[in-house]
Amino acid sequence: MSTRTPFRLLIACPDRPGIIAHVSSTLAHHGANITAFDQHSEGGDQGMFFMRAEFDLPDAEILFLRQALEALAPAYHMHWRLTPTAYRPRLAIWVSRESHCLTELVGQVESGDIAADIALILGNHEDLKPIADRHDIPFYTVPVDPQNKEASEAIADELMARYAVDTIVLARYMQILTPEFVARYPQRIINIHHSFLPAFIGPRPYHQAYARGVKLIGATAHYVTADLDAGPIIEQDVHRVDHRYGLEDFKRIGRYVERMVLARAVAWHVEERVLVYQNRTVVFPW
Amino acid sequence: MSTRTPFRLLIACPDRPGIIAHVSSTLAHHGANITAFDQHSEGGDQGMFFMRAEFDLPDAEILFLRQALEALAPAYHMHWRLTPTAYRPRLAIWVSRESHCLTELVGQVESGDIAADIALILGNHEDLKPIADRHDIPFYTVPVDPQNKEASEAIADELMARYAVDTIVLARYMQILTPEFVARYPQRIINIHHSFLPAFIGPRPYHQAYARGVKLIGATAHYVTADLDAGPIIEQDVHRVDHRYGLEDFKRIGRYVERMVLARAVAWHVEERVLVYQNRTVVFPW
C-alpha cells in the first residue's frame, strides 16, 4: 500500500472559466484526497483567481503532480506553490523594549497554535534578551543608527540568511526599515500597527486616539511595504473603551489587542492562508 | 449572441475524491461562468460534501446542464438544486404582539437587504395588523387554541399554500408548533430564540439571564425541528451588558440582538447560503 503525504497547494492567476475544473481534475488524476479547499474570485473581467487546497497525496505522485502543475501554469499565467504541510516556517521576531507581542508569539509557538519555529529574536535594544534566554532562543542585539540604517540592516540580512528565516515579524520593533530592505523580503515582513489603520497613521497612536475620544481601540497586522503603514492588511480587531479609560488604560487595552491581532496574522501567514493582491489580502481562515 | 441567465447551484452528497473536479468540469462544459464558488467538506471517511456556486449560464444550456446534473447525481448520491438567482422566495412572517422583528424584516425587504417578498403576515393576535396595513401586506389573525392547535395549523397550511409560501419566519411568534406541522415544512421554518442557545432553553430567557448575572445577551436563529429550541443553528450573536442593566435593559438589548440575528439568518436563507447536515449548518456568507 502506498504511503501518502499531506500537502498544501496555493494558486493565484487571472480568473478564467474552467480553472477550478482544470486544477481539481489534475489533483484528482494524481490521487489527491482533498481535505480543505478554498477559492476566491476577485472582481470582474480582468479579475483574479485565488485557491488554497490541502490534500493527501500518494508519495509516488508528488513528482508527477509537480510536473503537471508546471505544464498547466503557462496557459493560465498561474503562480503556484506546493508545500508539504509538515514544513514549519522559520520566524525572526524583531523587538525593541516592549515584551507583550514577543511573549504572545513565543507562547503560541510553544502551545502549537502557531505552526512555526522561532529561529531567532533580534532587538535594537537588549531589554528582552532574558525572555529569549528563558526559552533557549538565540537573541541578537542590533542597535540602529538612524544615520546609517544600512549598516544594521546588513547585519540583519546576514542573520536572516544564516538562520534561514522565512518571515520577519516586527513585534513592536518601532523602527522604520529602509525601502531597500523591505524590497528584499516581499510579503515576508509582518508588522503590528497599534491602531485601527488607516486611523492614526504614524507615531503615538494611543495618544492620538485618546485625544480624539474614540470609543474603540484597534490594532492592525499588515505586510510591510515601502509605504509606511500602508501595506496589505492581514487582520484587524478592536476593543471597546469609554470615558473611564485613561491614556494608560488605552495602552493596556492596546497591548491586548495588538498581541491577539499579530498572533492571528502570523498563525494564518505560516499556514499559507494569506494571499496578497493589489494591496489587499485574501485570508482563508481556519 | 446568446443571452445568459444567472443561476445558483447547491449540492450536498457524501464526500468523494474527484467530486469538485467532476462538477466544475460539468459546469465548464456547459459554458457556465462561475462568479462565486464555496464548498465545504465535513468530517472524515463518511464525510459530506457541500457546494454552492453562482454562475451565468447560456440560456441554450440550461436544459442540458439540468440533464447532466441528473445523470451525474446517482453515482454520487447527490442532492442538488439549480435555481435562477432572480427568483425571490416568498416569506410568511408569523408574529404575536412584539413588533421589533417584524419591523426589521419589513425594513430589510424594502431596502433590498433581504432578497425576498413578504407574501403575508400571520398573527395569533391582531396587534401588529397596523404595521401590515402600512406596508400593504396581507395580515391574517389566526388565534391559537392550546387544546386544538391542529385547527389553527390547518388554517395556516391553507394560507401557506394559497400564498405559495417558501419559508415561514417565526418573528417572536411565541407559540409552539406541533411536530406534525413542523414535519410538513422541513428546513423551511426559521425561529428566533431570544437567548444564546443552548443556554436558557425555554420560556422567559431574559429573566433567566438576568437572574444568572450573565455579561452577554445573545440570540439564536435556527431552523425549527420537532425538538423545541434544538434545531440547526443558522446564526448567533451577543451584546455586552453589565450590572447597570436591569431586566428591562436586558430586554431592550435583546430586542436589538434578536432582530439583527434573525434578519441575517433570513437574508442568508433566501439566498440559499445555508445547508443543513446532522443538526448543524454550513453557512456561506456574503
Next chain:
Amino acid sequence: MSTRTPFRLLIACPDRPGIIAHVSSTLAHHGANITAFDQHSEGGDQGMFFMRAEFDLPDAEILFLRQALEALAPAYHMHWRLTPTAYRPRLAIWVSRESHCLTELVGQVESGDIAADIALILGNHEDLKPIADRHDIPFYTVPVDPQNKEASEAIADELMARYAVDTIVLARYMQILTPEFVARYPQRIINIHHSFLPAFIGPRPYHQAYARGVKLIGATAHYVTADLDAGPIIEQDVHRVDHRYGLEDFKRIGRYVERMVLARAVAWHVEERVLVYQNRTVVFPW
C-alpha cells in the same frame, strides 16, 4: 402623603474635593431618592467633574432644590441642568435619499427604545416622504443650493423653531452645514459618519475602505462642530468583513452598522447620558 416626580440632574464643573459630598448632601436634604448615579472625574489638577443622577423628588421640594443648586453653582463654577425624566425631547430627522437610518429611528421611537418624539423630517430631496406619511410625521422638502446654503438654512431655522426642536439628527443627510448654522445648535446636532473615524474622513468612505482592504467596517456617531467629521464622538462600532465582501456588501454591512450606532447615540443623547468636554464625550449608558 406628598407626591413625587422623577428628575434627572446633570452637572459639569472643575473637579474639586468635596463636590460629590456637597451635591449628594443637597439632594438628600431635599428628600431626593436617588435611583441612578454616575459620575466621572477627568484628568488631573485642572480636571473636570461630571455627574448624572436620576431621583424621585417630593413635589414640594422641586423649587427649593432648584434654589439650592443655584446657590451652590457659583462656588463650584458649576453648569447644571434639572429635567423632569418624563420630558420627551423633540427630534428633527434630516435625510437625503437613503432610508435605513430614518427607518431605524422611526422604529425605535415607536417601540419606545428611543425616548423622544420625532417632530418633523426634513429632506433635501423628497424621496423619503412616503415613510414620513406612513407614520404621520410632517415632512418638509428643503432643497439645498450649494451656492446659497444660507437660504435653505434660514428655512430650516424657521422649521426648527416652529416645531420646538431640541435636537437635529443628520440621518445620512449628506450635506455639509455652514459653520454659522452649526454654531446655533451647539451639541444639538448628531451626525452619523459612515466610517470608523478618524479613518476615511470625507466622501465615499466605503470606496476608500474597500480599496484599503480593511477587515472591519465601522460607523461613528458624533456631535457636529464647525470642523467636518471632527466633532466629539458619541458612539462607534464595527462589523467584520473579509475578502468575499465586495463593495456592495461593504455598503450593506455599513448600513447595518450606521443605523445601530446612530440609534444608540440618539437614545443616549435624549436621556441626557452624554456630556461633552474638550471634544470628547462622557457617556453614562444604561
Next chain:
Amino acid sequence: MSTRTPFRLLIACPDRPGIIAHVSSTLAHHGANITAFDQHSEGGDQGMFFMRAEFDLPDAEILFLRQALEALAPAYHMHWRLTPTAYRPRLAIWVSRESHCLTELVGQVESGDIAADIALILGNHEDLKPIADRHDIPFYTVPVDPQNKEASEAIADELMARYAVDTIVLARYMQILTPEFVARYPQRIINIHHSFLPAFIGPRPYHQAYARGVKLIGATAHYVTADLDAGPIIEQDVHRVDHRYGLEDFKRIGRYVERMVLARAVAWHVEERVLVYQNRTVVFPW
C-alpha cells in the same frame, strides 16, 4: 507638608437615601482626594448599594477615617474595606496539564497588567513545572485521589496558609473541589469555565458545542461556589466560529477566549473591582 497614601474603599450595604452624601462627606472631611468613584444601586426597596472609591489620603488621617467608617457602619448595616492601593494580592495558580491560562497569567503579572504577585503554582500533575521554574515561581505537585480529596485539600490548605494566598485561580485545574474546601475561600476562588455559561455545563464543553453547531465559542470566569459552574459570573466573552472550524479549531479558539476572559477577571478581582450580590457581580472596570 503632609504625605499622602493612595487607598481604595469598598462599601456594600442596603440602599438608603443619603448614603452617598454621608460617605462622601466623611471622605471629604478627612481630606480624601477622590480620583475614582463608582457606585451602583441594585433593585428596589430592599435594594443594595455598592461603592468603590480610589483616593489619596493624608497619612495623618488614615486612622481617623477608619474610626469614622467604623462608627458609620452599624447605622447603614455597611460592609466596608479600606485597602492601600499599593497592596499586591498574592495569587495561587492551580493547574493541571494545559498551559495556556497559566502562561497568560504569568505574562500579565510580569507586564504589570495584573497587579498581583504569584505566590505559588499548584498542579495535580507536574507537567507545567518547567513554566514555574522558568519564572522562579514555587511549584507544588499535589496529586488528587478521587476517593480522598480531603487529603489533597488539606495539603492545599497548608500551602495557601504558608504562602499567605489571597486568591486561588483555577487555571484549567479540571478537578472539582469539595464544598467544604470551597466554603473556606468565599469569593476567593476564581475558575475559568470553557464555555459560555450556562450553556454546556459539565465536562467536554467543546465537544458539546461542536455537536450543537454553535456559531460562537465562549468562556466564563466565575467565583467558585458549592454548586458546580453556577457561581457568580465575573466576565464572559465569545469568539466567532463557523462550519469550517473543526473540533480542534474550536479548542484552539477556546484556549484564546479562556485565557483572555480569565486574565481580565483576575485583573479586576485583584484591584477589588468586583463585588458579589445574590450570585451576580457588580464589576467596575477600568
